[in-house]
Amino acid sequence: MRIFDTHAHYANERFDGDREELIESRLPAAGVELICEVGCDLRDISATLALIEKYPHIIGAVGMHPHTAEHMTEAMAEELVRIAGNKKIAAIGEIGLDYYYDFSPREVQRLWFDRQLSIAEQVKLPVVLHIRDAMGDCMDILRAHRAGLIENGGVMHCYSGSAETAKECLDLGLMIGFGGSLTFKNNRRGVETAEIVPLDRFVFETDCPYLAPVPHRGERNDSSLISFVAEKFAEIRGLSPDEAAETAFENGKRLYRL
Numbered sequence: 001m002r003i004f005d006t007h008a009h010y011a012n013e014r015f016d017g018d019r020e021e022l023i024e025s026r027l028p029a030a031g032v033e034l035i036c037e038v039g040c041d042l043r044d045i046s047a048t049l050a051l052i053e054k055y056p057h058i059i060g061a062v063g064m065h066p067h068t069a070e071h072m073t074e075a076m077a078e079e080l081v082r083i084a085g086n087k088k089i090a091a092i093g094e095i096g097l098d099y100y101y102d103f104s105p106r107e108v109q110r111l112w113f114d115r116q117l118s119i120a121e122q123v124k125l126p127v128v129l130h131i132r133d134a135m136g137d138c139m140d141i142l143r144a145h146r147a148g149l150i151e152n153g154g155v156m157h158c159y160s161g162s163a164e165t166a167k168e169c170l171d172l173g174l175m176i177g178f179g180g181s182l183t184f185k186n187n188r189r190g191v192e193t194a195e196i197v198p199l200d201r202f203v204f205e206t207d208c209p210y211l212a213p214v215p216h217r218g219e220r221n222d223s224s225l226i227s228f229v230a231e232k233f234a235e236i237r238g239l240s241p242d243e244a245a246e247t248a249f250e251n252g253k254r255l256y257r258l
Contacts, residue, residue, distance in 0.1 A: 001230065001245045004034040004252035005223035007094075007128065007157050007177060007205035010058075011037065011047035014209040014220055022222060023055060030224035033057060034249070036256060038094055038128060040065035042076045045083070052088045059256060061091035061128045069112045070104035077115060084123040090256040092120040093128025094157055097141075100133040109134075114141050121148035126255060128157050129174070135161045142172055149173045155255055158207055163192040170201055175255055177205045178248075180213035180221060183232045194236045203255060204229050204248040 010019060027035075035055075039048030039062045052060040062083055064072045083089060095116040097109050120127045127149070131138045142149060150173035157177045159166060166176055176197050182190045194202075204226045206212075212221035213228040227241065234244040252258075 001031045001227060001242050002249045003030070003032045003223060003226045003230075003245060004204070004249040005032060005206050005208070005226055006036050006155065006203040006252045006255065007038055007061075007179070008035050008208050008223060009038060009040075009210075010035070010051060010208070011039070012209050023058075027223050030227070031245075032223040032226075034059070034252065034258070035223055036061055036090060036128075036252075039063075040094055041068050041071075042080060043068070043071060049083075049086070052086075059088050059090040059258070060086075061093045062089060063093045063095040063116055063128070064112055065094055066096050066098040066109045066113065066130060067101060067103040069109045072108075072112045077119060080116070080119055081123060084119070084125055089125070090258070091126045091128050091154070092116055092123070093154075094130040095127060096130035096132075097134035097138050098130060098132045099137075106134075106137075110137060110141065113138075114144070117141065117145045117148065120152060120154075121145065124152055126152050126257075127154035129154060130157055132160065135165055139165065139168065142169075146172055153255060155203060157205065158211070159193060160189065161193075162189060163196050166193045166197065170198070175251060176202050178202060178229055178233060179205045179207050180211040180217070180225065180229060182229055183213040184217070185214070191236060194233055199237070199247055200251060200254075202233075202248060203252045204233075204245065
């Protein structure tokens with residue numbers, strides 16, 4: 001099984017004890033060939049940039065997460081444009097709206113979500129979208145950026161909306177990201193979305209160290225555990241796990257233009 005983890009956070013402190021050994025040995029042994037390391041706070045993305053510089057098989061995405069949107073400045077926006085010129089930066093993100101935690105004021109989240117979508121259009125990169133309990137406002141903003149999304153693409157990271165809304169996201173040129181939550185017992189929406197997503201429009205991800213799949217739920221997640229996501233998706237769609245993982249691998253390469 002070839003694995004492309006399209007959304008990971010190996011700069012997280014929970015990997016401080018074994019990061020190098022994990023990335024260089026255990027993950028390749030489990031079939032992990034590609035990883036997208038996502039930097040979420042533009043106040044300091046040095047660890048993200050160091051990882052993508054050190055490892056040929058790790059690419060990066062950078063952006064200001066909605067949790068920290070209130071700290072975003074015009075200077076950071078300009079810096080984001082500059083960093084996007086790095087040949088190993090493959091996307092702008094994760095960006096979006098999070099009304100579940102509301103760590104930043106909603107109007108500020110909307111302002112910088114819209115602005116970062118415009119930056120993605122400017123630098124012609126796909127976007128990695130974090131949307132939680134804010135699908136209505138999200139879709140309004142995405143519709144205003146329809147042309148750029150269709151041209152450059154993107155992914156609904158850890159998608160939690162309805163299958164019906166997923167269809168509109170697909171119409172906007174976005175892919176759907178499936179991670180550990182697909183294996184959770186009560187995630188009916190995730191299953192319904194997996195049932196309808198075209199086989200050329202989905203990717204697998206971890207969001208590690210978070211959201212480990214069943215039977216490892218509650219543990220530290222890593223890219224090797226995507227095998228359990230592949231098994232669940234394969235069960236839903238009548239594929240073999242290897243077929244599901246290989247399809248997601250190729251979709252991820254196309255998403256990030258590899």
